[in-house]
Amino acid sequence: MNIPANLKYTKDHEWVSVEGDVATIGITDFAQGELGDIVYVEIETVGETMDQEEVFGSVEAVKTVSDLFMPVSGEIIEFNEGLESNPEAVNKDPYGDGWMIKVKLSNPSELDSLLDAAGYQALVG
Numbered sequence: 730m731n732i733p734a735n736l737k738y739t740k741d742h743e744w745v746s747v748e749g750d751v752a753t754i755g756i757t758d759f760a761q762g763e764l765g766d767i768v769y770v771e772i773e774t775v776g777e778t779m780d781q782e783e784v785f786g787s788v789e790a791v792k793t794v795s796d797l798f799m800p801v802s803g804e805i806i807e808f809n810e811g812l813e814s815n816p817e818a819v820n821k822d823p824y825g826d827g828w829m830i831k832v833k834l835s836n837p838s839e840l841d842s843l844l845d846a847a848g849y850q851a852l853v854g
Contacts, residue, residue: 731758738849755828764790807831
């Protein structure tokens, strides 16, 4: 299982990468493995400002649908439109081509409440 050291993680299995005041968010390798083959990513919240832990979308796999939770508060400024025609990118490359949204951070201090790679590794075993 791949858990990059340079990312932050949530207990709900989202990852966060930050450049300046913009966070890129997706689901972890562990999460995509648990979900199985992802067939659809639904995110209709672009342009909305949301609070930490609010649901920003969902991922549909062959067997289940799972909500996606905001790891940090902010305005959703971009959706990875490549996922509309290629949702399996989340399975193949969850930390690269499978990213989901970009968020303009409204409260960067919330990043301090997220798990580092070692903390996330301990969470998932």
